[in-house]
Amino acid sequence: MNSLEHPYNSLSPDTVMDAVEARGFLCDYRLYPLNSYENRVYQVGIEDEAPLIAKFYRPNRWNIEQIQAEHNALRALRASGVAVSAPIEIEGKTLFQHNEFFYAISYKLMGESPEAGNLDHLYQIGELIGEIHHTSKDWSISERPYTPIISRIKKASQYILSTSFLPKALHNEYVKTIDDLILKATQTINDHKQSNVRFIHGDFHRSNIILNDGVMTALDFDDCRMGYAVQDLWMHLTDPDEKHAQLSELIEGYENFCSFDTRELSLIDPLIAERNILYTAWIAERWHDPAFPKLFPHFTAQQYWEQHLNDLQQIRNSWGNWH
Structure with a gap:
């Protein structure tokens, strides 16, 4: 595949915000790409609310069932009281599609990584x-x-x-x-x-x-x-x-x-x-x-x-x- 034809080239800022707003949120146009190589992950500003994290899965890596299995595991862990970041459930769903992209939305967590060797x-x-x-x-x-x-x-x-x-x-x-x-x-x-x-x-x-x-x-x-x-x-x-x-x-x-x-x-x-x-x-x-x-x-x-x-x-x- 030519790099110019890569599907992530169509993941524009407008596409990201449109996908988030399709789930009922109102973006404030503050959009920050986060450090993710395999997928594309963004911090998305939301009007009068805390920002959200939107994760767009790399096309053709996982199928729907495999992504949903990840989400189900996270929801089950979270329901059991385990400290994990789980996707937000909206109208009974955690996995959504916008254009050719599957994506999920989660709440932003504040903090830092543990210290190596501590x-x-x-x-x-x-x-x-x-x-x-x-x-x-x-x-x-x-x-x-x-x-x-x-x-x-x-x-x-x-x-x-x-x-x-x-x-x-x-x-x-x-x-x-x-x-x-x-x-x-x-x-x-x-x-x-x-x-x-x-x-x-x-x-x-x-x-x-x-x-x-x-x-x-x-x-x-x-x-x-x-x-x-x-x-x-x-x-x-x-x-x-x-x-x-x-x-x-x-x-x-x-x-x-x-x-x-x-x-x-x-x-x-x-x-x-x-x-x-x-x-x-x-x-x-x-x-x-x-x-x-x-x-x-x-x-x-x-x-x-x-x-x-x-x-x-x-x-x-x-x-x-x-x-």
Whole structure:
């Protein structure tokens, strides 16, 4: 697709405000794009009221049933008293369509992200994740099924190899490194039962948490799906030298609500490899979106790919250090 033909090019400020006003709100023409790459998210000013957040889903990423499953999960968590940001229900609906875009509206939350590595914050984050997992312990979201880690690694790496982004000089070493990671990941994952898969946030880094007056609220369940519990914990481990202290706080907070199988800690290595590879494939897949060349101007430089390969090799060489 030519970047000029990308569907988000038709998402003008007037389109955003028309969509919000179609739900009964009166916009005051103050519109601010927020930091979201996958979707388009805006703070929309409302006359004589607090601003709202309007999220426009990327066309052709999720189908209606998958988006609605996310909304249903959020509404159920919120109804159970879990601190999550849920879409506003209007006339019995949370998902709306305007032109070719599906969108949702939510209330704006004030606050800031937790501090990376702050042990008190990690304890609270563990509590929040534990409460989410406890509330959803019996859920099975068929619209967002578990996809094996190996399958995700293979699909993403094969996509990277099918593009022209990876320099030819690095091709053979990249293939070898991916094969090494797949072998290590397969050996690790074979020790785990898929029956332990459960509902997870799926992308629970600290930017998806708002801290306000001591209360943490979980945001952006766009990647929610079935997976392993440790997936929602490991991204808060920011310093390998402090991993034991950080894990201790996360798990202690988590277990106030939900027991944690520490055997899952061995999955952190495959999950780190998966996220690294998927992130690079994601940029490549979205390159036709005109926002991405602006956001990642270094992506086409050989230095980016040398660093990416080096990161993968470091993951391979340090395998097992997280547990």
